Amino acid sequence: MNRATLIQQIRHKRSFLCVGLDTDVNKIPEHLRSKEDPIFEFNKGIIDRTKDLVVAYKPNTAFYESRGPQGMESLRKTIEYIPDDILVIADAKRGDIGNTSRMYAQSFFDYYKADALTVAPYMGSDSVSPFLEYPYKWVIILGLTSNGGSMDFQQLSLADGGKLYEKVIEISSSYGTADNIMYVVGATQTDYISQIRKIVPDHFFLVPGVGAQGGNLQNVCQHGLNQDVGLIINSSRSIIYAGSGENYADAARSKCMELQAQMETILSENNLL
Amino acid sequence: MNRATLIQQIRHKRSFLCVGLDTDVNKIPEHLRSKEDPIFEFNKGIIDRTKDLVVAYKPNTAFYESRGPQGMESLRKTIEYIPDDILVIADAKRGDIGNTSRMYAQSFFDYYKADALTVAPYMGSDSVSPFLEYPYKWVIILGLTSNGGSMDFQQLSLADGGKLYEKVIEISSSYGTADNIMYVVGATQTDYISQIRKIVPDHFFLVPGVGAQGGNLQNVCQHGLNQDVGLIINSSRSIIYAGSGENYADAARSKCMELQAQMETILSENNLL
Numbered sequence: 001m002n003r004a005t006l007i008q009q010i011r012h013k014r015s016f017l018c019v020g021l022d023t024d025v026n027k028i029p030e031h032l033r034s035k036e037d038p039i040f041e042f043n044k045g046i047i048d049r050t051k052d053l054v055v056a057y058k059p060n061t062a063f064y065e066s067r068g069p070q071g072m073e074s075l076r077k078t079i080e081y082i083p084d085d086i087l088v089i090a091d092a093k094r095g096d097i098g099n100t101s102r103m104y105a106q107s108f109f110d111y112y113k114a115d116a117l118t119v120a121p122y123m124g125s126d127s128v129s130p131f132l133e134y135p136y137k138w139v140i141i142l143g144l145t146s147n148g149g150s151m152d153f154q155q156l157s158l159a160d161g162g163k164l165y166e167k168v169i170e171i172s173s174s175y176g177t178a179d180n181i182m183y184v185v186g187a188t189q190t191d192y193i194s195q196i197r198k199i200v201p202d203h204f205f206l207v208p209g210v211g212a213q214g215g216n217l218q219n220v221c222q223h224g225l226n227q228d229v230g231l232i233i234n235s236s237r238s239i240i241y242a243g244s245g246e247n248y249a250d251a252a253r254s255k256c257m258e259l260q261a262q263m264e265t266i267l268s269e270n271n272l273l
Numbered sequence: 274m275n276r277a278t279l280i281q282q283i284r285h286k287r288s289f290l291c292v293g294l295d296t297d298v299n300k301i302p303e304h305l306r307s308k309e310d311p312i313f314e315f316n317k318g319i320i321d322r323t324k325d326l327v328v329a330y331k332p333n334t335a336f337y338e339s340r341g342p343q344g345m346e347s348l349r350k351t352i353e354y355i356p357d358d359i360l361v362i363a364d365a366k367r368g369d370i371g372n373t374s375r376m377y378a379q380s381f382f383d384y385y386k387a388d389a390l391t392v393a394p395y396m397g398s399d400s401v402s403p404f405l406e407y408p409y410k411w412v413i414i415l416g417l418t419s420n421g422g423s424m425d426f427q428q429l430s431l432a433d434g435g436k437l438y439e440k441v442i443e444i445s446s447s448y449g450t451a452d453n454i455m456y457v458v459g460a461t462q463t464d465y466i467s468q469i470r471k472i473v474p475d476h477f478f479l480v481p482g483v484g485a486q487g488g489n490l491q492n493v494c495q496h497g498l499n500q501d502v503g504l505i506i507n508s509s510r511s512i513i514y515a516g517s518g519e520n521y522a523d524a525a526r527s528k529c530m531e532l533q534a535q536m537e538t539i540l541s542e543n544n545l546l
Binding site for chain 2: 063066067069073076091093095098099100101103104110111112121122123124125126127128142145147148150151152153154156158159160164167168172
């Protein structure tokens, strides 16, 4: 999916919401567990009831990998089921030397047909560039993450000024453009979002951590919006596990409607519709 | 596998060689391609003919993932086929927030039954600690990698002195012990290996890059050996693709024998047998 289509979808749906499909077989409703592919059935229910409210789905690959080859088949079917006009982000945090990253690109872009892949930056340019050779696909580089451990290294001060996360964003933005690179910026990091927005004014940010992890939508938007919206806000557990019974998909829909309404207000207040 | 067993295996086999199973279906001999599971058949041949010469196998998960669920089944069968007294390193370079890393740990330790997993450090302690909860399993953290892009971030100078890779190794070594953490240290980085050995005198290093990537065994050993050997040297392409015909496994064996003989000499010269 290219940038223009993504922006168009955001304006059309008045939403920049992404639902994280962190589907754990131990947390899905009882009535689905006897199905042949409970993970896919669960996701199908969520997608059916939320697809008009969201611009992206983000399957977290760890949850599928933990079930072996069968889990990867659930991932494949889930991505196939998602409508074409919705961005599919494979949250896989891959990154390796060039010939290996090329294999990961084949895996997620050619085989599973995701539109975007999250990538860890520690190994540098040649670990990212193979993904950028695919037209209309996106690399989403870990910038500043939402977890406690982000303090360990991302916040280290560098000898020539600034923090490591700032340098990572600055240098890696030169690997591609705002048309094929986004950044992961945790919603719990609102103090830093405006700083990151200065380094990469045009790039989209994928912002996890709203909901279960405690991030605040208003704060994120105040510091992160740009002229093309520039934000995709992800919520996983607080949406997909909003209900635990047969009505789980309706509960997820209610939660999405709530967030979509807040987003519509924010877009309108900022003259972005 | 615990540390004592690993050291015992090294002394017994007079080898600290790891063979990287970066098995690419487009590079395996013609006669295997019509088999039901060509990747597994290829690996089986390599394992049968090299298992007495190596202490570890390192399947690079990207090569399996790129073939979808079927590829993951080849990975599962490959790991199952490897004898129990040989360390299995899943080279997956994972790392995410705590609840996701926990899923990756389930995947690689419980499901695929690898002994060790390579992990990317950018997200910090909570991205590594879930893996350390498994007794007798290993986390192998990216320290200083062998690729060109390692210059982008790993070599950045920090405000309080030292380079990022040194700080990563120093801080992350406190997450666990030399009994459950190793470091990836590229064989092309011989200038830095002695420096890293000073920071973590007791830890094992997994050293990729000998062979196709140009690293030199003698140099690596000169700077990296410790009293328990402390090195696992990986070679992938130069071993598994040493031959391209029906005798590919014999060619791989010859290449391994060559390296094992060099290693035996080095161990003997350093009174490590």
